[in-house]
Amino acid sequence: MTEFFIQTNKREELIDITALIEEKVKGFNNGIAHIFVPHATAGITINENADPNLPVDITNFLNRLVPKGKWLHDRIDNNADSHIKASIIGNSVSIPVKEGKLQLGTWQDIFLCEFDGPRRRKIIINVIQLK
Amino acid sequence: MTEFFIQTNKREELIDITALIEEKVKGFNNGIAHIFVPHATAGITINENADPNLPVDITNFLNRLVPKGKWLHDRIDNNADSHIKASIIGNSVSIPVKEGKLQLGTWQDIFLCEFDGPRRRKIIINVIQLK
Amino acid sequence: MTEFFIQTNKREELIDITALIEEKVKGFNNGIAHIFVPHATAGITINENADPNLPVDITNFLNRLVPKGKWLHDRIDNNADSHIKASIIGNSVSIPVKEGKLQLGTWQDIFLCEFDGPRRRKIIINVIQLK
Numbered sequence: 001m002t003e004f005f006i007q008t009n010k011r012e013e014l015i016d017i018t019a020l021i022e023e024k025v026k027g028f029n030n031g032i033a034h035i036f037v038p039h040a041t042a043g044i045t046i047n048e049n050a051d052p053n054l055p056v057d058i059t060n061f062l063n064r065l066v067p068k069g070k071w072l073h074d075r076i077d078n079n080a081d082s083h084i085k086a087s088i089i090g091n092s093v094s095i096p097v098k099e100g101k102l103q104l105g106t107w108q109d110i111f112l113c114e115f116d117g118p119r120r121r122k123i124i125i126n127v128i129q130l131k
Numbered sequence: 132m133t134e135f136f137i138q139t140n141k142r143e144e145l146i147d148i149t150a151l152i153e154e155k156v157k158g159f160n161n162g163i164a165h166i167f168v169p170h171a172t173a174g175i176t177i178n179e180n181a182d183p184n185l186p187v188d189i190t191n192f193l194n195r196l197v198p199k200g201k202w203l204h205d206r207i208d209n210n211a212d213s214h215i216k217a218s219i220i221g222n223s224v225s226i227p228v229k230e231g232k233l234q235l236g237t238w239q240d241i242f243l244c245e246f247d248g249p250r251r252r253k254i255i256i257n258v259i260q261l262k
Numbered sequence: 263m264t265e266f267f268i269q270t271n272k273r274e275e276l277i278d279i280t281a282l283i284e285e286k287v288k289g290f291n292n293g294i295a296h297i298f299v300p301h302a303t304a305g306i307t308i309n310e311n312a313d314p315n316l317p318v319d320i321t322n323f324l325n326r327l328v329p330k331g332k333w334l335h336d337r338i339d340n341n342a343d344s345h346i347k348a349s350i351i352g353n354s355v356s357i358p359v360k361e362g363k364l365q366l367g368t369w370q371d372i373f374l375c376e377f378d379g380p381r382r383r384k385i386i387i388n389v390i391q392l393k
Contacts, residue, residue: 001161001227001234001261030263032296032388034163036227038236040179045349048302053334057342058349061328066192072184080188087176087189091239092225094354096263096298096386103263103386105300108353124227124234126163128259128390130263132292132358132365132392165294167358169367171310197323203315211319218307218320222370223356255358255365257294259390 003124008117012063014045014055018102018109021125026100028127033102036092036124041082041116043089044123049109062088062115082116089113097127134255139248143194145176145186149233149240152256157231159258164233167223167255172213172247174220175254180240193219193246213247220244228258265386270379274325276307276317280364280371283387288362290389295364298354298386303344303378305351306385311371324350324377344378351375359389 002024006015025033037044048054062085071080093110096103104110112121133155137146156164168175179185193216202211224241227234235241243252264286268277287295299306310316324347333342355372358365366372374383 001229032390034225034227036225036234038234038239040177040236040238046302046353047345047349051335051338053338054342054345057333057335058346060333061346065196065327071188071192073182073188076182076184080185083178083185084189084192087178088219088350090221090352091177094225094296094298094356096296096388098263103298103300105302105384107302108300122236126227126261128163129262130388131391132360165356165358167356167365169365169370171308171367171369196327202319202322204313204319207313207315211316214309214316215320215323218309219350221352222308225356253367257358257392259294260393 001126003122006112006121008114008119011117012059013114014058014111016049016109017112021110022102024125025097025127028097028100030130031097031127032094033097034094034126038122041079041086042121043086043091043113044093045089045111045113046093046108048107055111079116085115132257134253137243137252139245139250139252142248143190144245145189145242147180147240148243152241153233155256156228156233156258159228159231162228162258162260163225164228165225165257169253172210172217173252174217174222174244175224176220176242176244177224177239179238186242210247216246263388265384268374268383270376270381273379274321275376276320276373278311278371279374283372284364286387287359287364287389290359290362292392293359293389294356295359296356296388300384303341303348304383305348305353305375306355307351307373307375308355308370310369317373341378347377
């Protein structure tokens with residue numbers, strides 16, 4: 001088990017963490033990389049970063065889908081929208097690893113999804129070895 | 132492989148199953164807990180339960196997002212909305228386990244998501260051991 | 263690690279791949295089947311296929327939820343909606359396997375979700391063996 005931290009900069013943003021994950025799986029041969037975000041107002045997703053507008057589109061889509069300030073939980077903590085987004089996107093991904101390399105497709109990158117930043121976020125990585 | 136059953140009480144509700152899962156992983160050292168719901172009208176998600184309004188907000192959000200009675204499948208079985216919600220939320224989560232403890236964040240709890248209750252729901256748990 | 267290819271036929275459709283996955287896990291005893299789609303405009307979900315209208319409902323729901331042609335990425339490649347749908351649905355599922363059989367529920371089938379077809383799509387399968 002290994003973990004690292006990412007400092008986010010905005011309330012909502014997608015941050016490409018592909019290179020950081022690639023670094024962590026280098027020592028492994030064949031397996032499944034499991035990447036887990038231990039937060040209830042952040043998520044993780046796999047999508048394209050060749051066009052940096054795409055993560056912005058995903059953020060904008062979610063902002064329109066889940067408006068702020070309309071929810072019961074907002075009376076306590078003004079971030080119900082952030083929690084709802086986390087349940088839509090999910091808080092873990094798992095990716096095949098072959099000869100130390102993530103088997104991502106050409107257009108796949110890994111994004112930490114910040115929904116209630118700026119914050120310092122933890123990411124936990126495990127590689128399940130395959131025989 | 133171990134499994135247990137939960138009786139749900141409403142058509143839509145989120146039920147906190149964290150304590151039940153914690154109990155199941157106690158015997159394991161390091162691994163990944165895989166929790167699978169073998170149903171097409173229920174799901175599983177990780178989110179906050181410190182404020183019990185939050186699971187209600189998630190239920191309300193999904194009810195507004197996916198209205199009832201508008202879908203082709205409703206001619207056969209009046210629960211297309213339940214199925215669609217299940218595909219949005221997903222039917223499994225996987226969580227790192229360290230020294231017999233789920234590595235959940237401070238604000239993370241595990242919820243069975245009932246979208247077509249009341250029903251008796253099965254939950255299947257496996258722990259993948261890590262070296 | 264094993265992989266196979268599926269030719270899709272429409273821009274948006276759900277294709278039942280359950281039988282193909284069942285074939286791949288036959289040689290294994292107990293484990294977790296991990297099924298990964300290495301594409302950023304396709305996904306994978308588990309839902310019902312007993313009524314073939316249900317996958318159509320899911321496609322229609324997503325088409326209404328994520329309209330075409332409104333996004334920044336559409337200036338480069340007219341498929342931002344396809345990418346956004348992929349992040350909602352997710353690009354992997356994992357399913358318990360017992361004595362060579364997927365432990366799916368009665369109403370669960372596995373669907374490749376095409377959001378930007380027709381295309382030739384790759385699916386990567388691994389089975390994590392359990393002790």
